[in-house]
Amino acid sequence: MLVGVDVSSGYLSRIRTRHLVQGFFGLIVLAIGVQFSLWATAHLGGRLPAVARPAGVEGFLPISALMSLRLWVVGGGIHPVHPAALAILLAACVSSLVLPRAFCSHVCPVGTLSELLGGVGRTLLGRTWLLPRWLDIPLRSLKYLLLAFFVWATWLAMELPALEAFLDSPYNRVADVKMLLFFAEPSRLTLSVLGVLVVASVLVRDAWCRYLCPYGALVGLLGRLAPLRIERNAATCIDCRACTRACPARIAVHAAGRVENVECSGCQDCVAACPVTRCLAVRGPRRGESGLRPGLAALAVAGVFLAVLTGFRLTGHWRSSVGEAEAAARIQSIGSAEYGHPGAGGPPVSGTGARAGWAVGNPDR
Ligand code: SF4
Ligand code: SF4
Numbered sequence: 001m002l003v004g005v006d007v008s009s010g011y012l013s014r015i016r017t018r019h020l021v022q023g024f025f026g027l028i029v030l031a032i033g034v035q036f037s038l039w040a041t042a043h044l045g046g047r048l049p050a051v052a053r054p055a056g057v058e059g060f061l062p063i064s065a066l067m068s069l070r071l072w073v074v075g076g077g078i079h080p081v082h083p084a085a086l087a088i089l090l091a092a093c094v095s096s097l098v099l100p101r102a103f104c105s106h107v108c109p110v111g112t113l114s115e116l117l118g119g120v121g122r123t124l125l126g127r128t129w130l131l132p133r134w135l136d137i138p139l140r141s142l143k144y145l146l147l148a149f150f151v152w153a154t155w156l157a158m159e160l161p162a163l164e165a166f167l168d169s170p171y172n173r174v175a176d177v178k179m180l181l182f183f184a185e186p187s188r189l190t191l192s193v194l195g196v197l198v199v200a201s202v203l204v205r206d207a208w209c210r211y212l213c214p215y216g217a218l219v220g221l222l223g224r225l226a227p228l229r230i231e232r233n234a235a236t237c238i239d240c241r242a243c244t245r246a247c248p249a250r251i252a253v254h255a256a257g258r259v260e261n262v263e264c265s266g267c268q269d270c271v272a273a274c275p276v277t278r279c280l281a282v283r284g285p286r287r288g289e290s291g292l293r294p295g296l297a298a299l300a301v302a303g304v305f306l307a308v309l310t311g312f313r314l315t316g317h318w319r320s321s322v323g324e325a326e327a328a329a330r331i332q333s334i335g336s337a338e339y340g341h342p343g344a345g346g347p348p349v350s351g352t353g354a355r356a357g358w359a360v361g362n363p364d365r
Contacts, residue, residue: 087312
């Protein structure tokens with residue numbers, strides 16, 4: 001019976017909205033990358049940069065963000081060295097409390113890149129591969145183990161004074177530039193690891209996100225609390241299984257009522273693939289809801305993410321307390337032992353920016 005079957009209307013617009021959101025955030029990240037490179041390169045060359053340091057680069061400092069989160073949770077205020085790192089971590093968590101793990105499928109640039117690489121694989125090779133279950137399941141647990149390690153290292157194994165000392169340390173104050181140099185002057189090992197990840201993402205869709213990303217593990221677990229879920233209307237389902245075939249997380253959507261699987265990224269590819277109007281939709285917990293339109297759900301995720309960042313901006317917790325003069329001086333000597341990782345060949349976790357005579361004051365404390 002073909003009543004309610006809708007093969008064309010809305011299909012393109014459904015997938016376009018999420019892709020537009022991904023493109024929007026992808027372009028912002030690209031702009032941040034270019035601007036930060038110009039800024040850092042000028043300082044490394046001893047010149048005055050023509051552009052300001054974009055605070056958004058701190059989105060690539062997740063360890064610093066986890067430490068700041070702990071400090072904030074225990075009432076220590078928002079640490080001023082990388083406040084945008086905390087803002088972005090919280091925005092990722094909050095947006096994934098709306099739609100499970102939606103940060104991965106809508107905002108994260110690595111998720112977008114991973115999806116594009118999977119597309120390259122399908123174009124060049126005609127397909128991507130699924131790992132057998134016996135390998136897939138243990139590999140999936142790797143990201144939770146990595147998350148557990150980082151939480152243990154930053155929340156359990158470290159005393160609070162040591163954590164504050166790390167956040168104030170010379171290393172953390174230039175961690176963004178250290179990261180740039182790490183990728184700009186990669187070791188053979190770094191290149192090999194990146195190469196393996198790229199090839200894996202071409203061959204296996206979402207290889208990084210599915211198996212290794214601790215950020216994805218965190219927002220996936222938080223997504224368990226999200227009120228919205230993909231829900232299937234069994235009464236109108238024609239059991240064509242297009243949803244299950246489209247699902248990058250290998251979830252048997254055709255057999256689910258509400259998708260509760262922790263691997264669901266809220267991408268709505270299943271919704272876009274379903275030929276029956278409103279059979280699959282993002283729905284709240286109440287029975288009988290008609291559900292959010294896919295485009296609206298994607299925009300809601302983007303809106304919540306941006307709202308959290310705006311909150312940080314409006315309350316003055318966006319720009320780093322490391323000013324241009326301090327950054328210039330520190331970057332000039334970034335190769336010295338003072339900027340080694342504290343406790344890993346660098347200075348012990350007690351030296352602070354204050355020792356070097358720079359303003360370290362945290363207005364929140
Ligand atoms: S296709 Fe559907 S079930 Fe699969 S990850 Fe995306 S939203 Fe979740
Ligand atoms: S929910 Fe899945 S199986 Fe049912 S009609 Fe839609 S695509 Fe086909």
